[in-house]
Amino acid sequence: MSWEVVIGLEVHAQLATNSKIFSGASTAYGASPNTQACAVDLGLPGVLPVLNEAVVQMACKFGLAVGATVAPRSVFARKNYFYPDLPKGYQISQYELPIVKQGTLKIEMDGQEKVIGITRAHLEEDAGKSLHEDFQGLTGIDLNRAGTPLLEIVSEPDMRSAKEAIVYMKKLHSLVRYLEICDGNMQEGSFRCDANVSVRQVGQKEFGTRAELKNLNSFRFVERAINYEIERQIDLLERGGQVVQETRLYDADKNETRPMRSKEEAHDYRYFPDPDLLPLIIEPAFLEQVQKTLPELPDAKKQRFMQQYGLSGYDAGVLTSTRELADYFEETVKESSSDAKLCANWVMVELAGLLNKHNLEIPASPVTAKQMGGMLRRITDNTISGKLAKDVFEAMWNGEGDADTIIEKRGLKQVTDTGAIEKVIDEVMVNNPKQLADYRSGKEKLFGFFVGQVMKVSGGKANPGQVNELLKKKLGG
Amino acid sequence: MSLHREDVEKIAHLARISLSEQDIPLYTRNLSNILALVEQMNRVDTTGITPMAHPLDATARLRPDVVTETNQREWFQQIAPQVEAGLYLVPKVIE
Numbered sequence: 001m002s003w004e005v006v007i008g009l010e011v012h013a014q015l016a017t018n019s020k021i022f023s024g025a026s027t028a029y030g031a032s033p034n035t036q037a038c039a040v041d042l043g044l045p046g047v048l049p050v051l052n053e054a055v056v057q058m059a060c061k062f063g064l065a066v067g068a069t070v071a072p073r074s075v076f077a078r079k080n081y082f083y084p085d086l087p088k089g090y091q092i093s094q095y096e097l098p099i100v101k102q103g104t105l106k107i108e109m110d111g112q113e114k115v116i117g118i119t120r121a122h123l124e125e126d127a128g129k130s131l132h133e134d135f136q137g138l139t140g141i142d143l144n145r146a147g148t149p150l151l152e153i154v155s156e157p158d159m160r161s162a163k164e165a166i167v168y169m170k171k172l173h174s175l176v177r178y179l180e181i182c183d184g185n186m187q188e189g190s191f192r193c194d195a196n197v198s199v200r201q202v203g204q205k206e207f208g209t210r211a212e213l214k215n216l217n218s219f220r221f222v223e224r225a226i227n228y229e230i231e232r233q234i235d236l237l238e239r240g241g242q243v244v245q246e247t248r249l250y251d252a253d254k255n256e257t258r259p260m261r262s263k264e265e266a267h268d269y270r271y272f273p274d275p276d277l278l279p280l281i282i283e284p285a286f287l288e289q290v291q292k293t294l295p296e297l298p299d300a301k302k303q304r305f306m307q308q309y310g311l312s313g314y315d316a317g318v319l320t321s322t323r324e325l326a327d328y329f330e331e332t333v334k335e336s337s338s339d340a341k342l343c344a345n346w347v348m349v350e351l352a353g354l355l356n357k358h359n360l361e362i363p364a365s366p367v368t369a370k371q372m373g374g375m376l377r378r379i380t381d382n383t384i385s386g387k388l389a390k391d392v393f394e395a396m397w398n399g400e401g402d403a404d405t406i407i408e409k410r411g412l413k414q415v416t417d418t419g420a421i422e423k424v425i426d427e428v429m430v431n432n433p434k435q436l437a438d439y440r441s442g443k444e445k446l447f448g449f450f451v452g453q454v455m456k457v458s459g460g461k462a463n464p465g466q467v468n469e470l471l472k473k474k475l476g477g
Numbered sequence: 478m479s480l481h482r483e484d485v486e487k488i489a490h491l492a493r494i495s496l497s498e499q500d501i502p503l504y505t506r507n508l509s510n511i512l513a514l515v516e517q518m519n520r521v522d523t524t525g526i527t528p529m530a531h532p533l534d535a536t537a538r539l540r541p542d543v544v545t546e547t548n549q550r551e552w553f554q555q556i557a558p559q560v561e562a563g564l565y566l567v568p569k570v571i572e
Contacts, residue, residue, distance in 0.1 A: 017542050024545030033563035034554070038546040042553060054542035075530040082493055084567040089493075097530070130570060140564030268491060273530045281536040 002202045003234050006210075007165045007195060007226060008157035011172055012150045013182040014126065014190040015058045021125050021149035022049030022092065029188050037128070037143035043088030048276055051076075055149045058181035059099045059123055060282065060290040062151060065179055065297055066118050068103025070287055076123075076277040079269045084141050085128035093152075095271045098122035099280065105155075105175070106299060107167045108317065116168050117156030124150050151181070157196065157207065162226035166219055169193060170321075174298055178323050186218055193222055197229045199237065208233070209243040213257055215250050225250035229257050301326055309333065309340035318348055324362045328369045335373020338380040346376060350393055367396045375403035388412050388460055416463045418470065421454070424462065425474050428453045439475055450475060479509040 020027055023040035040047045063070040077095040100121035107114050128143035153172065159165045173191055176182040184191045198210035213229055216222045228250075233243050248257040296304070298320050305316035305326075320326045325347075332343045351372065355365060375392055378384050384392060384407060395406045407413055415421060428450060429436050439446040454467050485505045489496045496504060550563065559566040 019542050019544045019546075024540070024543065026544045026546070034550045034565070035548040035563070036546075037553075038549070039553070044553075050540040051537050052542050053539035056539060080491075084565075084570055131564065132569065135561060135564075135566055137569055138559070138566040139569050140561065140566055142564055270491065275531065277531075278533065278535050278537040279530045 001238060003199045003237075004202050004204075005160055005162075005230050006157045006198045006200065006207055007159040007162070009155045009159070009165055009169060010194040010196070011153045011155075011169065012126075012192045012194075013062075013153060013172075013176050013184075015055055015149040015151055015181055016183050017052055017054045017058070017149055019052060020147035021052050021055050021123065023147055025147065027148050029185075031144055033140075033142035034144060037146055041087075041143055041147040049092060049274075051277065051280065052149065055123060056099070056280065056282070056286075057290055057293075058149075058179075059121065059151055060287055061179050061181055061294060062121060062153070062176065063100035063103065064287070064291055064294060065175060066100075066103030066105055066121075068118060068121070069101045070282060071097060071099055071101060072282055073097065074099040074122075074280045074282075076274045076280070077271045078274045079124075079271055081269060083127070083130075084139060085130050085143070085146070087128075087143065087146070091125060091127065092274055092277070093124035093271075094122035097279075099282075105168065105171055107164070107171050109164060109167050111313075114158075114164070116158045119154045119156050121151050121153045124152060126150050157198075162223045162230070165195065165226055166223050169219065169222060171298070174321055178295055178298055180295075189217065192217060195222060195226055195229075197226055197233070198243070199230060199233045208237075209245050211243065211245070211257070212247045213250055214247055214260070221250060221252055224252075224255055225257055228255060232257065295323070305329075309344070311340065311344055315341075315344050315348065319344060322362065328362050328365070328372075331369035332373045332376065335370050336376035336380065338373075338376045342379065343373075343376055346372065346393075350390065354397055366399060367393070371396050371402050378403050378407060382414055382416055382463060383407060384412055384414050385460065385464055387464075388414070412461065414463050415458055415461045416466060418466065421458070421462050421466055421470055422474070424454050424457050425450075425467075425470055428457060429474065436475070447471070447475070480505050480512065484508075 015021075017027055019025060020041065023038050025038040025041055026036045028036065040049060060070050062068075074094055075097040076092050078090040079093045079095070080090045082089055098120045100118075102120070103118040105116050105118060107116055126145050126148040128141055128146040131140040131142065134140070155168065159168060173184050176191070177184045182190055186192070193216045195213045195216060196210045197213060198208040200206065200208040211229060211233070213225050216225055229248070236243060244259075247260045249260050250257050301320040302313075302316045305311050305320060306313060309316075311319070318325075319329045329343060329347050332347060333340050336343055351365065351367065355362065372393075375384075375389060375396065378392075379386055379389050384403075391410075392403050392406050392412065395401075395410070396403060400406050400409075432450075432453065435446050435449060439450070450471050451464075451467060454462055454471065455464070482501060482505060485496070485501055485508060488508070489504075554560045554565070557565050
């Protein structure tokens, strides 16, 4: 039997505000427990929530960026459930009338474009944190996170594999960072994901019963959890069983999903409009102001990189994956006055390789774009060869200064003087009479040997283009 | 529409309200009466009418994104039954 996988994602993006969604308490991460939980966050009697303007702007920004409808009128609702990290007994969220409706996000996989529908994005407050260890059978509650603004972005069930879900999630991650509405830090929980997964027989119209996977806090876990769940469901169905609609937790240590303790009434949230909050009205003028703050978005930037710099779709895609990397590349091109492809290669291969090895992100790169550009300029003007440039690059990485300083200090300047190179060639020919004779009697493969010898004798400093040209002439007799 | 005893027990549980055995018939009757009123309203044709989200004809005022609160943990925790290391302690919520 052949099965089709159906996946929809719910992503919670923590909005990068200074203060909370309904109170003036700080949202800074990592503070001592409960020092950033004010009377509103604690749900003390008599307090009233007041909506944060920046939260509205950020949600609008997102809506505009995914071509969605930003609702002129949206309404906050109470989602009722009892849990100690939710002191009010309800979470303020949006239900029937969310702020963002019907957008799309274009993803690309194996060169194929696909449009993923975004059903809605709504604003809500985060809950606190429960700590279950260390308290002699009690649970410790930290309410610093309570009231932190979240934008929950709900996709259509448009994805057909775990890989596709990851591509979508990464694209969304890149977008919210471009928009500067979320820092995207997954370790700190600023960008979290739940996945709805089901399978159906190929050709079947109706969706299968889905399971909701929670606790997916890295791209790798999302992929693994979905793949595990797909296997589990297919296995179950092929053995004549049935998938139960339930919430399952992913256990990264065991690489499996298992049902959360089932609470029949868990989903009976009894939503109703929050009487503490008036409807949110977004005027066209407000939206126009937000529109003006939109940066160049990843897709547009990618197109521009392809046209302006003549890069391949793949290269342009990699270089525009984050705004910081794109900026770095553009500054490098500007500084180097060199071929953009050369710049792209150095940024994507040499720099990215070292960053990866040291587990650094581009803003923390020890080599600045200015330094990188300065070095590439020296390749282009033939001061150094591409091979020696790697040594220069490593020296820059290790903090030995900019390229010109290093070239000067280490005497790496390329030899482009024809006479000097010819002298080296003559020396090599004299020292290798047998190879010379063989070459002249038709063993042309030996050409590479001579290039190697000349480069070696010159300490790698001879200009490779000139070496080739002069060798051909001289070896030919 | 009239509620059954189990409905009332479930509603009470969701609201974390404990009802005494003798009060259950009273609540069942009262809640059923409220639902009867809702049913009566349901019969009104509301086609084309935007549901009211709030009784006041006003819209949300927004607050600038500025931190205005200071740390008042000690003060707030004076009324908490049990605290440790800055945390509020509550009965264990997972097994």
